Amino acid sequence: MIEEYMTRLHELTIIVYALSILLYFIDFLYSNRKANKVAFWLLAFVWILQTIFLVLFMMDTGRFPVLTIFEGLYFYVWVLVSLSLGINRLMKVDFIVFFTNVVGFAIMVIHTFAPIQYESEVMVGQLASELLFIHITMAILSYGAFSISSVFSLLYVIQYDLLKRKKWGKKLIRIADLAKLEHMSHVLNVIGVPMLLLALILGLQWAYMKLPDVVWYDAKVIGSFIVLTVYGIYLYLRVGKGIQGKNLALWNLASFLIVLINFFLSGQLSSFHIWNS
Known part of the structure; x- marks a missing residue:
């Protein structure tokens, strides 16, 4: 007890x-x-x-x-x-x-x-399951933040193009202004990056517990750290260098493409990342 x-x-x-x-x-x-x-x-x-x-x-x-x-x-x-x-x-x-x-x-x-x-094998199994649950939940929440962020960036690119071509109309009015779109995209990435970092820490501990022979050059492991790196670069460009505008929005869209590749393709290539383990 x-x-x-x-x-x-x-x-x-x-x-x-x-x-x-x-x-x-x-x-x-x-x-x-x-x-x-x-x-x-x-x-x-x-x-x-x-x-x-x-x-x-x-x-x-x-x-x-x-x-x-x-x-x-x-x-x-x-x-x-x-x-x-x-x-x-x-x-x-x-x-x-x-x-x-x-x-x-x-x-x-x-x-x-x-x-x-822990002496109890039941307790060990329960802890491993709970750790995996927290890891998956935090990873999905971070991916959700990246997904919505990419939508804001896509809307930014569309709005930017409409303004550049002076296409005034209902589409331009219904899409928020560029500053707001960029701000919301950035805020979501600020939330997503630390959540993904914490999810990776939890995931590595789960792998150590359940799969001691896991290879660290596994596609899912490498892909996850690549995702963290590209979004880290995004934050560095936005906060450290003060870069804004269309180029940063395109970087964000490219980063989300890597998220999709990691989620679907590397999951198929991974030797251990099985959701129902």
Whole structure:
């Protein structure tokens, strides 16, 4: 019963942790203080949940959780979160907080879903299924964001062409203005990229648990990282270089084409990515 309760506590922590990282990512791109503030309080809640777990563990075992590698990993993440909160509050070095917690999240996932710490085979199987469910859900949500983003980019290209050719009419009126189309396309990609990153972290942990002999040059693995890379380049061009307009919209459409290729073609070529595993 205690094991089940601690598992649910871990899963809640991961969900809140993921939301915090998403908001820190938005703040990383836009210096959004509101997002930073909410992310900080979510991270503080993560710290509270982790502290509760540590206290429960010490009450149950009568010792400090550092005697095994997996206990050490959890305490290590707790230290990272504690330092992040201190840095964010005292030094205001937000970028360090964001990147530190990406590392912390990855380690947290490894600790939570690592089968070696559970004696029950049933529990291991249940955790693997739940991990796969979260991975697939986050990946699909990110792909959904990319899909709608590509629609906005397509409308941008159409609107741009109509304006350039001075084709005034109902189509021009019914399509939103270029600035709004570009903004919405960008916002959806900002949401999709960190969700895909977190989904890949979860997916790699699932593969490690269920398929220890998986080859990392598998088509699905390579395709997923290519998708993350091209959308990362999109964000770099938009935020880092300040590039806007038709060329960026075309890049976004080309990126979505890679998403479709990865979703359908590499899924057929993959040796392990089976949805019902």
